[in-house]
Amino acid sequence: MVDASLSYEILMYLDSFYFGLLALVELGVFSYKMVKLGHRYNATWIMWDVGFLLGTLFLETIRIILGRQGSLSKHSWQVIVSVILIFPCMAGIWYLIYIQKTNIYLEIVLCSLELLLQCVQLFYAAIFSVTACQNRNSYY
Template sequence: MEKMSKVTNVNSSLAYEILLYLNSFYLGMFIVCEVAMGILKAINVSYPENALLTEAGIFSALCFVEMIRIFLGRRGNLASKKIPVFLSVLLTIPSAVGVCYFLIYQTYILRLEYIWCAVMLMFHALEFAFAILFIFTVCKNQQFD
């Protein structure tokens, strides 16, 4: 029984680490592409008053929260600490809300942005699931013989 618990812990930890690692690269690509699309839209499309600044502020906050979320998730996973991973799970909520804003409520949405945001939400969902598995396996009562 103890061997099965260790296998589950290792599998959820490994999958969670792989997802965080891939998401760190995807976040860099997402930021570059969204900034490029924002510049393209700012040049070619007329925005209502202060809409461009509002979207830029929301995007900056999203990037900041997402970087902290990934950092805490990786730090907690590698050290097998539940508190940083739990904080990372909590930060998934505002991060997913920010991505949903760019997916649905943005002033002008391009088709390519739908794809980028959908992939980001997929990362959030998978990381959320594996983080919960990781937290449950780390929080299990340890029995010492």
């Protein structure tokens, strides 16, 4: 059987690098939009987009730190908080894909991969939380 804790830790480690790359690319894309698409991309939309990106970046950082600490120390409460925080993070990525006024294909592809990675993390976090909450003293 696959060790859910190890799989979850690997996914969290991968996501820590991938989300950092995604945030840097998104900031670059926002500056590109401000320069090239200034006539269609006004300051109100820029503030909404940057606000959602920064909020998602903050929550995703907290989620990754809690998830990695929880999976390494076998504390299920940190993983459960990480699982709860994944839903607002997924909503922020969903905003960047579908609700944003102007999208570039690079954004759509990178954000879709992040959303897929978060869905897989959610699956393994649920398995890890169930196995971590079971009684460790009982033998089958």
